[in-house]
Every structure is written in C-alpha cells, then in structure tokens.
Amino acid sequence: MKKRWLILLVLFSGMSLPVHTQITDVTLELQAYPTGIISGVRIERGFSGQHAVHLRLGYQFIDHRDLGVQDDEKGQGLGFSLGYKRYFRPEFRGWFLGAKSDIWWNQINWTQRPGTITEVKGTANIVVLQPTLEGGYNFLLGNNWVLSPSVAFGWELNVVTNGREVGQGSIILAGILIGKRF
Secondary structure (H helix, E strand, C coil): CHHHHHHHHHHHHCCCCCHHHCEEEEEEEEEEECCEEEEEEEEEEEECCCEEEEEEEEEEEEEEECCCCCCEEEEEEEEEEEEEEEEEECCCEEEEEEEEEEEEEEEEEEEECCCCCCCEEEEEEEEEEEEEEEEEEEEEECCCEEEEEEEEEEEEEEEEEECCCCCCEEEEEEEEEEEEEC
16 A cells, blocks of 8 residues: 555656646546446646646446346446546647546445346445546646546456446546646
8 A cells, every 4th residue: 555655656746857847737527428427536747748647536426227237237436547648739738648547446236127026136346447548638728727528438347346246348438627737
C-alpha cells in the first residue's frame, strides 16, 4: 500500500518537470455507458507541453438489466483510475488520445427468473479491472476553465468474484469533464 502512495506522489509532484510547462486540472467527471453511470473527481497533471497523467476517484451506478449473466443485475461501487493523455496541440488543449485503467469494488444485487415462483436473489461482490483507450477534445474557457467531452472503449474484467458470476465484457463510455485549471 505504501508503494502505491509513493508512486502517486511521484506522478503528481512534478518536482522534476520544467515549471513553465506544468498545469493541474481539477475536474468533475461524468461518464455514461449502456448499463451504468460513473461520476468522479479527476486531477490531471500536465507536463512537457503535450503530455498529462491523471488520477480519478469515482463512484458508479450499474444496471445490467438482462444484459449480464443473471436475468437482472443492479449495483454500485467505488473505484479509481490512473491514466495518461497525449494532446496534439501545446498547452494541453484540443484533441487528445489516452489510455487508463480503472479498479472498481462493486456490489451487484442479482435476480434470476424475476416475478416467478422460482425467483432466486443474491449478491455478488466483485473487483473489476477496466482498461480503456479514450479520445476527446479539451476546450479552454476563459483563463482557467476546462470543458472536455470524450469517448472511451475498453473491457470490464471481473478479476475477483465472491458470489455468482455477473456481467463483464466490452464497454464504450461517453464522458464530459468540467473544472478548473491551476
């Protein structure tokens, strides 16, 4: 656990980065996908004019409906993301491409054969690894505000499951960030 905090401190301290090319964006983020919504707070640290790393702390609401393994799957969970972006224009604006990976600790309440005499209910606690590639456009509004729509594609992989298996697989997300640049 101490190693994780040390890595995060080094990533975001920027002590070895040239001062004139550093920025920090603190934003609120919302991502929607066909079976859920993710909300979060993201801190992005830009360096070298066109590169940035970010950390997100988020919470998601899940409604797989009958698209999961069980007939109905609903849940929620807390998680975080680590990622990298490459901007195509200097000053961390305009088009970007990036990669990130999320870890989610989700609780899924599932129902099999809902509304029937043989209905069965249960709960699965899962740890999800979610690597994605993302692209988008970062607008600078005024001197210190950012607005950034994005699209991401990747995979949800249930790496630990306590309970019955629940949905996983490919994922596409549409997102929006809004926040302050420092």
